[in-house]
Amino acid sequence: MLALAGLHYWPALPQGAERPAETASIAVDEPITPIPEPILSEPLKVRLGERLFRDTRLSRDNSRSCASCHDISANGATGNRLDHGIDGTTLPLNTPTVFNSSLSFRLGWEGRYRSLDDQTVALLQAPHVTNITPGEVAQKLNSDPDIRNQFVVAYGGRPDADNIVDAIAMFERTLLTPGSRFDQWLKGDASALSPLEMDGYRLFKSLGCVSCHQGVNVGGNLFERHGIFHPLASPEPKLLRVPSLRNVATTAPYFHDGSAPTLDDAVRRMALAQLNSTLTDGEVKAIVAYLGTLTGEFRGKSVGAGP
Template structure:
């Protein structure tokens, strides 16, 4: 009997216990989209300074506007207008893109003219259509403010300089990421995160070919594409655009580079015709809109745009 027990114990010791595999991640699933990670660790003094500058009217030549006026981080990171206006009151030619998750794209702006966030910021500060100023002019204004001088000394160890103005703004912009969407939770292995309609919409998004251009961490933003491949889409110029990110897209109407699509349903249907030569049924359009709604993330613990 003792010998039998010894044999059984030996068997128990060498038999490995069944292991529980972690839930599949986006890469395990082989999905074309990956989740947004938390904001990178950046000097908090530089980030706080950049945020303060983002809402400072002295960044514009005539002290009339702030970055926040067109890129409202309290809502969708952009504006609700089809076209924002220039310093002289004329409409800007292109719809304002959201600043949220912009640093996850490979280029900046609708035409992708700028390779770095610093270059994009410098252009916005200098453009006569937006701020009409320069980093040097802004630094000189801020240097006359004792509180701002203290903030720059704390963050950079010196009085305000143009390069530091741009760096502080870039530091803040790099923190404007919006993780935690329903879709990201699903990608991370939470199978209950998406509804049946949202899942149907995602399957359709892939099967129709939408994910050929809208993929990666930003669900877009990583390649150029010609619009109006099969049929006209919106304003003909510019012909080639940087594919926009679809992150938080449900919160950023109107749509397209000219802001001509007032609703997401309208944009989805027009995109299908123009880019895929496909006419969507009402059910397909509804499913795609449901999926796109699941891409709304959170910023500072709240959903972007206040959507559910």
Template sequence: MRWAALLLSGILVLRGPAPQGGMPPLVAAAAELQHPIGILPPPPALDERRRALGERLFADPRLSGDGSRACASCHDLRTNGATSRRRDTGLDGLDLPLNTVTVFNASLNFRLGWEGRARSLAAQIEALLRNPAIMGARPELVLARLSADPSTVAAFREAYGRPPDGEALLDALATFQRSLVTPGSRFDRWLAGEAGAITPEEQAGYALFRGIGCVACHQGANVGGNLFQRHGIFHALAAPEPQVLRVPSLRNVAVTAPYFHDGSAATLEEAVRGMGFAQLNLVLDDAQIASIVAFLRTLTGSYRGTPLTPPP
């Protein structure tokens, strides 16, 4: 896959003087591929009543079996959409097997979760609610709790025209998660034509990111999240299982430490060094790592007008 990234990084050399009538088709296609990373789209138009209900439910501990936690307990929307812990703690008091990924921009991934088992937000939400270690919720118990609250019943009736049921519960949470998009990063502003939005050093980091092959897996508007990949292609990287993972998005990566599926990389510099060696068989020097990290820091966006930050 590395050759594909090298091709993308140099494809504009095909461009030449355009004949009368515009660029030839091949050159026009090449121009469109100038940037394999696209601008993050704004949040989609959503039914505000359902979005608001989903936001309310996202913070509601009644969705967990013992009432001790909500979705927001592990996905802090005030900071980075996750936590700063290597692995969060399950209901059984033990560490969960995988690092908690940020919920921001998750709706733009082609699959959900590290292993990509869910094909839709609703399926992922239902799996997490039922998971005995994460939320441990029995649907009938959750719906009974919600149905006993007149204000919650009224909110469901306003949004769905009926009292709480499983389908409406999942749809409301999924609708809210579709709103968790973080546009406005400096890199997106640069892609949109604001020349001074990123520095020459950051532009050099972007060129290096493309040139060595990182962009073969981390591309598109979400800078990843759109394919599966085996980790440890050339050298071991992090915990050996699971062997194949959904490539994570690098959006907001500068504020979502620790890194990798087991949370074993504490810093972005450590993660870049490890990825270069394990996935590309490259020993990156400190200057190269600093250059790539400088670029990655430009990918931090904003939620409701406030830039994302790492948890305290």
């Protein structure tokens, strides 16, 4: 059993079972691994965390919740180039999706946060996001008998700064999206990808995209400077956490400044800026087709399919 980001995952095959030869030949040497299914070890806390995630009392003026910028019925973020803060100001960076965030080694575009708990506290307190402290949230929630009782059942006590943050982070750790067609291919289904998608994956590897976008999250596990050969997007911040490409076909617009409106545009610009490669239309088409196979499922529906 593997413990990852507070969740526990069991191996895909029972101990002692033999993996089919086709599966082994496909999966063993690949730089990307499938997303595991989450196991809900503490459902009461997760259920409470989801309620908090949608609760507008987590903002100073009761106007917005985490879900205001992270819509889990859609792509886990928004479709905006840049979202707006609680005070109406434009936020400086494009909103990343919350899906699969627990699989990244750091959080946020600049990788400032080492855990979901740390990120939750920072975003709650950020003046332009929700502008409130966890302690102030606790004061609000303690005046509500219903949610106060839910905390007592889940945590054995009333809402406080620590268990509020813990519940939100517990819920966010469940926001995994397994079941993509590429993961099916990794697990041994040779028919899961079309010839064009397979060509795109081969290009993705041979061009060097996979040097930064690999592992279970197809990214999210290292820092990189952007604009190595040519300018890519807004020059600041210069050093970024490499984003995950999971569900990337659903998360337009792209880049830290949201300046690439389509995946086609993002692929062309990334290849030129980071690899010094000018791609043909056919190469872009193939890579975009491959990236579309990284769309997984959440609660039995394809990410981005809507409620």
